[in-house]
Amino acid sequence: MDSLSYKTAFINEANAQKKWYIVDAENQIVGRLASKVAYILRGKNKASFSPNSDCGDNIIIINADKVRFTGKKAEDKEYIRYTGYPGGQRFATPNELLKRKPTEILRLAIHGMLPKNRLGRQQNTNVFIYAGTEHKHEAQQPIKLDINTIKA
Numbered sequence: 001m002d003s004l005s006y007k008t009a010f011i012n013e014a015n016a017q018k019k020w021y022i023v024d025a026e027n028q029i030v031g032r033l034a035s036k037v038a039y040i041l042r043g044k045n046k047a048s049f050s051p052n053s054d055c056g057d058n059i060i061i062i063n064a065d066k067v068r069f070t071g072k073k074a075e076d077k078e079y080i081r082y083t084g085y086p087g088g089q090r091f092a093t094p095n096e097l098l099k100r101k102p103t104e105i106l107r108l109a110i111h112g113m114l115p116k117n118r119l120g121r122q123q124n125t126n127v128f129i130y131a132g133t134e135h136k137h138e139a140q141q142p143i144k145l146d147i148n149t150i151k152a
Contacts, residue, residue, distance in 0.1 A: 009048075010050055010053075011048040011049075011050045011053060011055045012050070012053045012055075013053055013054050013055070016043070016048075016053070016054070016055035018055075018056070018057050018058055018126075019057045019058070019143060020057065020058045020059075020060065020137065020140040020141065020142040020143065021040065021057055021058070021059050021060070021142055021143050021144075021145040022059075022060045022061075022062065022135075022137075022142040022143070022144050022145065023037065023059055023060070023061050023062070023145050023147050024062055024063055024144075024147075025061050025062065025063045025064050025066065025067050025106065026063040026066040026067075027066065027067075027068060028067055028068070028147065029067070029068060029069070029070055030067050030068070030069055030094075030105060030106065030109050031109060033061075033067065033106070033109075033147060034106060034109035034110045034112075034113055035113055035152050036147050036150045036152045037059055037061065037110050037127060037147070038110055038113035038114055038152075039150065039152035040056060040057055040059060040145075040150065041056040041057070041059060041110070041114065041123045041124075041126055041127060042056045042114070042115075042123060043055040043056035043057070044056075044152075045150070052119070053119075054119060054122050054123055054126070056123055056126060057126070058126045058127075058128070058140070058142075059126065059127050059128070059145075060127075060128045060130070060135050060137050060142050061106060061127065061128070061129045061130065062130050062132065062133050062134075062135055063130075063131075063132065063133060064102055064103045064105070064106045064129045064130060064131050065098060065102035065103075065131040065132070067105065067106060069094055073094065074093065074094045074095050075093060075095065076093075077093065077094055078091050078092070078093060079091070079092045079093075079094070079097055079104075079105075079108065102131040103129040103130065103131055106129050107127075107129055110124070110127055111124055
């Protein structure tokens, strides 16, 4: 029996085969979309998943301004940020944030579903979010991904 045939091959960033996907966020629910995107960013959809390396794919999200919330979250949910000055705590509802920064809602949702360490910050750079249908990644030849088919 050959002992080398049982050797486990670990995937690292150098030999991970990353693909580029494009996801249309129009009429998608924010949390469900973010969990599926985070699943792909981590690489958990691959058989060669390694939890300690960035082996996930790159994702382009278009139409981020057309996402939706269920229930009354669009009026009741609050995003909190701090300016750094005394009394500088600022609050915004998703409706206000969609008008001011339409990509910020998805960026915060996806970031919250990634690991809270340097690997998570590295994987967060693999997602590109755009408010409209235009994006600048045609050279990467992204594959259109139907996010509703992903079982996360």
